[in-house]
Amino acid sequence: MVVRQRVDLAVAKIKRDAEQGSADVLKWFTFMATDVSGELSFGRSFEMLQREQKNPYIRDLETAMMIAGIRSELQPLLTIASYLPLKVLRHVLDIDRRLWSYGDEAIGNLKVHITRKQGNAATSLFSKFLDPTKNQELTDPEIAQEASNLIVAGSDTTAVSLTYFVWAVLHPNNIHVRRRLMDEICTVPANARASDLSSLQYLRAVVDETLRLYGAAPGSLPRVVPSAGVVLSQYPIPGGVTVSTQAFTMHRDPDIFKDPERFEPSRWENPSQEMKDAFSPFGAGSRTCLGIHLAMLELLLGAFTFLKQIPDATLSPTTTDESMEFENYFLIAPKSHCCQIQSR
Template identity: 55%
Template sequence: MIISGIRAELSTFVKLAGYLPIPPVQNALKLSDRLNTYGRVAIENHKEYINSSAGSNSISLFSRFLDSSRNGDISIPQISAEASNLIIAGSDTTAVSLTYLVWAVNRPQNREIKRKLQAEIDSLPLDASLADISDLKYLRMVVNESLRLYGAAPGSLPRVCPPGGAKLGDYFIPGGTTVSTQAYTLHRDEAIFENPGSFVPERWQSPTEDMRHAFMPFGGGSRVCIGMHLAMNELMLGTFVFFKTCPSITLAESTTDASMEIENYFLIAPKSHRCEVKIVK
């Protein structure tokens, strides 16, 4: 993600860097090539699956992409690029959100939150259906609160105001103006969220209308993340399985507020790039 940002903003610099015989630089510049390779492998794997008896009736995003009768103009490299984008969007984001959720729940000041979450999770067997897991109210509140404070992409999402301009409240915005909102600021607005810096899942038990409108961990409007429902299912299921199988987990001494400080390069990550835990026997 960092290299993609540099490539977009400093393309000339990236071209010059390609001539530097420095292994770490060359390794970083080849990240996109490796992702495209993963995309091509994903396509080939899916082709094999839909050609098998098990997947002969499979209908998915990529089976539609690969249907030449419907998408004859889409080349394999284009589909590969889409596949690599989905690999990032569907894995890195959820991983970040789950990492911060595990950290937040296991912080010493949140013992009561963990107790309540653990008690609710323990009410279901490990092989519970996704439908039953989705009905766990406190689990959903914990996931929402984690997304409020530690959503994977909380930065600004620029858009250009259409020709003719637009009126926002008492303000007129001329056409062509770049505008943006960012979840990080909205989710910490003390006029909307009481005690906004604290991890309080209970605030989602009866959210106000302003809270619902301001909550945008997946963006908003017509460009909202198309994978948001899949992501919520992943977060609910991932959290359930983690605490069901590792109920005695605690934070390692190396995991501190300083090590978990947010580093933001479009997708956030802990400054230490890890959240180390230990199992207490």
């Protein structure tokens, strides 16, 4: 199983580094999620975990996530800035072309592997788009653009969520959470199938609470009202108007979530209908994230394996409340861009 292989390798690298001094879980989870995206989408891993270092793609990905929110709000200013003869600025603004080129390269490699019948290429997601008997609509450039989008969407999001899971569970204020979680996962063997994790209800509650407070995309998600207009909560909204909701606000509504800033997974053991309706870490409605099931698989398996393999993990002294405050450029990330842990 692709996901388990990558999760096991990532946790093994984290454990090795933690025992030698400290391990940056954000780095290793980013490599893991990127490799999973490559393997399932294109039949070939990007081999980030094996190489153990950031390549130009990862660095461009981090930059893209940082400027995404700025671009959506200040596009006119960025357009003007594109004419300035500043090398650093032009390098940043050229990010879209470079990310597209990575998608194009991935598609090109996939074609070769399909022809040679190597690895999992023939059964990968994008193999269907490259089959002329199944795809009559998308051109190669359009497929490359979709490939680039998928790589971006499947990397930072999962990595950030897993990182904040580790941060929250290992935090001294949440000792009661960790103890209960460890008691539960002790009932399941380390080699348990992913389907067996569904019995770990408290693990799912901890993951959900992590997504509530530290969901990777907590910002506004705009939607345009249909031309006929709509009535929402007795308020008429004309057609063509842009309406936005944001998980950050809804997930911290004290009328829905008691003591909303408190990390308390037990609130999900018997959630109210209002809680279920407001909970939207993956968006909602017809535009819900397409990768929600893969993301949850990675989150549950990654969280389970981490705690199972490194039960004595602790936060490093450099990992503090201040270092883990998140910056939000559409996708969040710790301000320190790392989360160091140790193993006793």
